[in-house]
Amino acid sequence: METLFALASEMETVVEQGGSSVLSNKVMASLFYEPSTRTRLSFEAAMRRLGGQVIGTENAREFSSAAKGETLEDTIRVIGCYVDVIVMRHYQAGSAEKAADISAVPIINAGDGTGQHPTQALLDVYTIWKEFDAIDGLTIAMVGDLANGRTVRSLAYLLSKFRVKRIIFVAPDVVAIKDDIKEHLREHKIPFSEEDDLVAVAKKADVIYQTRIQRERFGDRQADFEAAYGKYIIDKQIVALMPERARILHPLPRVNEITTEVDSDPRAAYFRQAQNGLYVRMALLKTILAPES
Amino acid sequence: METLFALASEMETVVEQGGSSVLSNKVMASLFYEPSTRTRLSFEAAMRRLGGQVIGTENAREFSSAAKGETLEDTIRVIGCYVDVIVMRHYQAGSAEKAADISAVPIINAGDGTGQHPTQALLDVYTIWKEFDAIDGLTIAMVGDLANGRTVRSLAYLLSKFRVKRIIFVAPDVVAIKDDIKEHLREHKIPFSEEDDLVAVAKKADVIYQTRIQRERFGDRQADFEAAYGKYIIDKQIVALMPERARILHPLPRVNEITTEVDSDPRAAYFRQAQNGLYVRMALLKTILAPES
Amino acid sequence: METLFALASEMETVVEQGGSSVLSNKVMASLFYEPSTRTRLSFEAAMRRLGGQVIGTENAREFSSAAKGETLEDTIRVIGCYVDVIVMRHYQAGSAEKAADISAVPIINAGDGTGQHPTQALLDVYTIWKEFDAIDGLTIAMVGDLANGRTVRSLAYLLSKFRVKRIIFVAPDVVAIKDDIKEHLREHKIPFSEEDDLVAVAKKADVIYQTRIQRERFGDRQADFEAAYGKYIIDKQIVALMPERARILHPLPRVNEITTEVDSDPRAAYFRQAQNGLYVRMALLKTILAPES
DSSP: OHHHHHHHHHHHHHHHTTOOOTTTTOEEEEEESSOOSHHHHHHHHHHHHTTOEEEEESOHHHHSGGGGTOOHHHHHHHHTTTOSEEEEEESSTTHHHHHHHHOSSOEEEEEETTSOOHHHHHHHHHHHHHHHSOOTTOEEEEESOTTTOHHHHHHHHHHTTSOOSEEEEEOOGGGOOOHHHHHHHHHTTOOEEEEOOHHHHHHHOSEEEEOOOOGGGTTTOHHHHHHHTTSSOBOHHHHHHSOTTOEEEOOSOOSSSBOGGGTTSTTBOHHHHHHHHHHHHHHHHHHHHOTTO | OHHHHHHHHHHHHHHHTTOOOTTTTOEEEEEESSOOSHHHHHHHHHHHHTTOEEEEESOHHHHSGGGGTOOHHHHHHHHTTTOSEEEEEESSTTHHHHHHHHOSSOEEEEEETTSOOHHHHHHHHHHHHHHHSOOTTOEEEEESOTTTOHHHHHHHHHHTTSOOSEEEEEOOGGGOOOHHHHHHHHHTTOOEEEOOOHHHHHHHOSEEEEOOOOGGGTTTOHHHHHHHTTSSOBOHHHHHHSOTTOEEEOOSOOSSSBOGGGTTSTTBOHHHHHHHHHHHHHHHHHHHHOTTO | OHHHHHHHHHHHHHHHTTOOOTTTTOEEEEEESSOOSHHHHHHHHHHHHTTOEEEEESOHHHHSGGGGTOOHHHHHHHHTTTOSEEEEEESSTTHHHHHHHHOSSOEEEEEETTSOOHHHHHHHHHHHHHHHSOOTTOEEEEESOTTTOHHHHHHHHHHTTSOOSEEEEEOOGGGOOOHHHHHHHHHTTOOEEEEOOHHHHHHHOSEEEEOOOOGGGTTTOHHHHHHHTTSSOBOHHHHHHSOTTOEEEOOSOOSSSBOGGGTTSTTBOHHHHHHHHHHHHHHHHHHHHOTTO
8 A cells, every 4th residue: 555655646746747658558448337426537537647548438337238138247358358457336236346256357446336445445545644644543533424335434444454543433323334344443453433422523533534425325215314414514613623633534525514614624635635536546557557667 | 819710720730630749648527417419529529639638427417426416616626636627518507607716727618508608609700700701890690599599699799899790680589689698789889680580681691690499498388499499490592592602600400490401502601610619629728728839 | 351350360469569559640439329338349449549539429319419309410410520430329220321421531330220230240250250260161050139130130241242151040930030131142142041949050050140139129019029038048058069160159248148157168259259349440440540551
């Protein structure tokens, strides 16, 4: 991860200097079975900034052979005939792993249902690293939909590779953090707690990682959605309680869970975080496609 | 505008000679919340012809974070982290201005609801300029849906910067030209009239700018649509009345408002006009992204 | 065809060596009115591998001016103003020809309804040629939906230019091969037969070209679909009957008509066939856009 982060830092300079042509012979497929703005566009921009080419679909579920009954495995096998790397988002947990098992070219998981979103976690950790110069010793609170939010799941896994001081989970009951993550943290001896008072947490956390209550993951359970939505909002009052060196992150998109009045506060790091997505994904693509250059 | 038109003329030569690489370090996002063929594809082709790269979505409304409840402002802030310029079409009037207010990168308005479509107006005026070698002194008739047609609105604004002889508006009552445009022309002392006899107008106009009655802008008011649709058709009979040096323009797409038998008449300039869209958009992108090269 | 195949063979080397820049000044439009994964992506990858650029739409029916009532002819005329070649898939038989009649730039038919799919046929024949070093003298069985499958239709036409030993059609009654194809083969003196015993055919055919029963072509006739679906499945038992030098082809996507247990058999050539699509389309694009380079 440190190697990747160092490379991501270099990428900031590459972008400033007008890009690179290190991937000029490479073609990436972006294969998205679910909507995405920032993940897809930042991957595609990352490839372009390194001189590479992109083909793909922004709605694979409806417009590709999936609509004709083709299995994911067949789709991957065929697309792997045309390109050098496949970036995929799918609506089923485990689909990226299934694809990687049979693919002739590298698969990058850009989110698989309620499963994982590893490149998001990488850019989240990179952002913390850049904002604090370190990960070890920090108190990191994760707030919002911790059950369905794959970014939270991936971030918790990734943080378990560092020596953070504590992870605090703050979630409405219906979307509390799941046991597999807690078990994973216990195994790695990462101190964690579940709390329900955002005011208390705001006073002590170094990082508040806010997330959106994702209506689309609730399906018919609209009562559950209503119960969860709007319970933990970060507004001016909450921010006023936070230490000056603290930071607010959010994987975005946000709806109402951080009020826009917070955006101009220096502790609001979420747009810098989005920007970091470009650099981390450039670093990833270069590492995979041109490790020696 | 003259500088831009001169550059657009140069671009014709650039395309003939196989393109340029002046924007090879630049990435454009095309962010379309509404369907588009010619505007989106001509912008994307323009970027490619200058060596630049493109990322984007052709259905932002459904496939991007907008579907998750993200505000346009947040979407623009994030995409601006990845690219050098954003070309956007949105279904709400004023949205391009809203985006430009907070964007870190230039925003090009590719149509905002019933608001404006400035790059269309630029290519319209460029076409008139190329066909007549001048704009001043011309009599220009605008026909069709003048209430909802944003191209007409933008064109009227732009023509007010020249000394045209007269603008004639010819529209079914339900889609007559709006007061704000008339007010604007009065302020700029541009003579204009509203007429309802296309035969009489055909005999005296230098330019007939025909437009489509846009079913999608009528919503539930189908009776209004039926009343307007088919009232002013340019066919062989109308063309026969026009002076030889006169020209027919149309922003396209057309449905039935110009019959296809007219296409081969030298006065039919609408496909040349479409072609000019490429050159004008190349000129715009170069002016914005590489003004010094 | 032999020139094209020789060039396609060269393209394998070009891809291995990291691509070419022979089309670096060229822009292709991909204009798809129907879903496609492999055809669209392989054309786009082909263009990229040769250094060319791509613009387009993956859902022209809904997102382009077609939704506003524009004719295909107008769309083609306009897009031809922006690009050097148009690759189009359309839902109506004959549409590619209609487009080619008025287009200023070359049109490549990437499938027109139940009409033709000529580039698929080219890659099919190329695959047979590569697997057997010849086409003449082979017994080629076509299985599945022979009425609606445009790939089968195009392949039969193309094979009539060679001296194959025999073509065998194996299809459920409701989707039997149509008379125009049979008439064409008779004219070209190509021996053919219609048979219904896949076991007997498996023992004698050099090539089994399996196809999918296409639910989307049946419309309301679901009873017909049910009757046809699942009648001729290639599984381990069928493969065991085939000569060792025989080959199974399939234009893909498949649903259940070849079981996945067959994939690892050396006679299963369908993924090699998909890969060949890239090379054949590279050869086509180069032939059309840069014949002299």
